[in-house]
Amino acid sequence: MAKFERKGKGGIPQISTASLPDIVFMLLFFFMVSTVMRETTLKIEQHLPGATEVKKLERKSLVSYINIGKPKGATFQAMYGTEPRIQLNDAFAKVADIRDYVFAEREKMDEKERPLMTVSLKVDDKTKMGIVVDVKQELRKASALKINYSTRKVEAIE
Amino acid sequence: MPKRPTGEFSAATMADIAFLLLIFFLVATTMDIDTGLSRQMPPYNPDQEESKDQIKERNVYVVLINSSDQILVEGIPMNVHKIKEDAKKFIVNPLNKDNLPEKRPTEIDYFGEVMVSKGIISLQNDRGTSYGMYIKVQNELIAAYNEVRGEVAMQKFGRHFNDLPKEKQDAIKKYYPQIISEAEPKNIGGN
Numbered sequence: 001m002a003k004f005e006r007k008g009k010g011g012i013p014q015i016s017t018a019s020l021p022d023i024v025f026m027l028l029f030f031f032m033v034s035t036v037m038r039e040t041t042l043k044i045e046q047h048l049p050g051a052t053e054v055k056k057l058e059r060k061s062l063v064s065y066i067n068i069g070k071p072k073g074a075t076f077q078a079m080y081g082t083e084p085r086i087q088l089n090d091a092f093a094k095v096a097d098i099r100d101y102v103f104a105e106r107e108k109m110d111e112k113e114r115p116l117m118t119v120s121l122k123v124d125d126k127t128k129m130g131i132v133v134d135v136k137q138e139l140r141k142a143s144a145l146k147i148n149y150s151t152r153k154v155e156a157i158e
Numbered sequence: 159m160p161k162r163p164t165g166e167f168s169a170a171t172m173a174d175i176a177f178l179l180l181i182f183f184l185v186a187t188t189m190d191i192d193t194g195l196s197r198q199m200p201p202y203n204p205d206q207e208e209s210k211d212q213i214k215e216r217n218v219y220v221v222l223i224n225s226s227d228q229i230l231v232e233g234i235p236m237n238v239h240k241i242k243e244d245a246k247k248f249i250v251n252p253l254n255k256d257n258l259p260e261k262r263p264t265e266i267d268y269f270g271e272v273m274v275s276k277g278i279i280s281l282q283n284d285r286g287t288s289y290g291m292y293i294k295v296q297n298e299l300i301a302a303y304n305e306v307r308g309e310v311a312m313q314k315f316g317r318h319f320n321d322l323p324k325e326k327q328d329a330i331k332k333y334y335p336q337i338i339s340e341a342e343p344k345n346i347g348g349n
Contacts, residue, residue: 024180028183035187049294053300053304057192060192123289125293136199139199148194149296
């Protein structure tokens, strides 16, 4: 290792920065491995319910998401009210839009994998079941029968 | 090729590059892994709704949740934490009682011919039921199945259910089939 030149006149020697890249790379790899790219911005409040018997969603490419919850923040609430709404991708949607959404998502998939398509319902826990049931009926009509109620993993339910 | 002097290059820029990448991944990252309760819904068929009259009453375990999140299990009000134990009794029916589900002999790998319950859990909710409560009840029902499956895995194979190979897990799943029917909601409680 080359000697670092001292800038000052004597005094404290500079700390070697040679190990800095190593540390940073270590952090970098950690984040690269653990990263999941964020796909949509949530426009709704979403506090998922907790459950103990959860399973991991295996293959991300087979999963489509439907978000349901109260519009988030004053701007969205002024536009869309405070009743729970459905969000598909980045936009608010109506129950009737779900069928088109499912077909569009299915179209994106490989033909072989279409029967494996799963719809993940990410629903705020204060939502009433009415809207969830409407969504489920709509999914049945679109033959998207594999669903997943998205939950947090907790040790015990309250 | 002329031999290059093995000079040292400055490692300081490397840190900069790495930092840049690091910051990118920090911003783009979301740590949450998606977890949830998986369900399979029945196909949509408007003509033939609910063929429940053919299923005997003793084979159905009815769980009702009303619009104020109160639970009625087989006609009895129940706390959400008690459902699991009660549902386990329904699923296993160890003493072959008359009011609990019938069993039919079935051939299963590893087990041979065993009696498998015909029980169905029917979960009904109101449009005004909160989603949080609905998931809690679903969770308890799934927990009941997981526990009885875990017990039989311990007895038969001496290992936890999750540690077993897939064929053995499937055999146990056949032994205690998980049938939870999510009926369409009734709008009785008002909203």
